[in-house]
Amino acid sequence: MNFVALDFETANSSRGSVCSIGLVEYENDEVKHEYYRLVKPKKNYFSSRNVSIHGITKDDVADAYEFDILWKNEIQPMVEGKFLVAHNAQFDMGVLRAVLDEYLLPYPLLAYNCTLNISKKTWELPRYNLKSVSDHIGFRFNHHHALEDAQAAAHILLKACEELKVDDTKDLVEKTQTTNGMMYDQQYEPARLNKKKKAKKPYSLSYAAATKETDPSHTFYGASFVFTGKLSSMNREKAIQTVDNFGGHTYSTVESNTNYLVVGNKTYEQYLQGKKNSKLDRTETLLSQGHSIEILPENEFLKYL
Template structure:
């Protein structure tokens, strides 16, 4: 059983704002090595909500290397040609793509899979976020510490292999009917879990207020809201969007520009628990569509500042 478990923590809602990375490499079913680094984001801004989740602050990374240095000197040779696993791999691999793009670095050649998907195919649980699956399996977890999260994902992968009598990573992928994602220079393919998809006809608030501010960034953009907003009522949020020339859709589709995420739902998202709208957004992002995931805090700031 050969693979590398990976976890990123980010400084803010931007996927390229890596502030820590943890990896655990398994070889023949045993831990070969562990890797943990704090990372100084290129745009060194730490959002309060992210700090409250992982506890890493700007001063903690003051003397840390930026990702480009770590990638070229330490990480790249570890992951190239390997199978990478992560819990909610769509998030972690989108972080990797974003930070590589930020530094104009080519994608490595690697395969990856998702222990969130594998968990759903292996156990019947009320929730499948990292904490819930770890609790079910008796895995000690210091959540949102990147190395500990990587350790937990690795142990989930090994537990699933044991329960399904899979002796290799390839067998586990086959038994769980999942499909490895791929990264390669110039592109990528998302990891998949075979499941039935429900089709919904999207509808929207298609009007634009007559006095809408045509200079506002919201003008002409389509929005979807997910999760309960704490800063204002949903109807108020819709009014704010439409008064600035935006449209509000009920469901995420290819034409969606922004998915606004309530505070608690955003925290759950970072924990690997996705709403149906977030799952749809991640799927469309993996297909190359441009949808920005906007935490409530950032949304409220944009409303007030108009930027």
């Protein structure tokens, strides 16, 4: 599992007043890199309330760099194009946006989720703040130290995967019915917790292949598909069954490991005219991050069949 856990501490009530940052990068379920820095806020004012929470003072950051220097030289390469997690991500991603706006810096391209939301879908607990969930999973840490808070969020994510018996973040998001947030081109989509259960849709897991003699050499064998727009040649159920017959798998959302986004004829015509729905927009974002996803018009899909 590959992801980066993030945490910020701020000097005052302004979300742009970053005074420390912690990052923990995981690669293949192992810690690859840990990062911690004190940061001098642009408006270097520390409120007594914030100091009482994290203990960082104006004197502590006197010799620290401001965020824009750290961002360009150190932080951006660690988060650009990555999958991030934070506990109560609404706060931390709000801080990131605010401090980037303060320095007129462009937003990075990244996806993220919230371990608080994931916790709510994984365990029945009286409270879901970082300390309560960490206590539940047996992780001990120094709360309100940015690096240790990031470590705690990372452990919560890994423990949730273990609890729900999933091997990657895509399966975790689907099983918890959470929605990833995104940052890109000065745009922002919040991570969400889908409180109501979604009606079951016809995905490949609900279907059995019509024949067990699938062809491993076929392009669709083992590939992951997402459909968008109304198909004119067949209904959605038949399309999903067809993919399944070739040994492929169909999912509801576009993710970094999606192979094909199949687009109905009318929706594809609108796309060529510059009109994008959410799945096409997300695909373009992931493509810009270097992921390999083929946008497949319906007629091209039929040629493969």
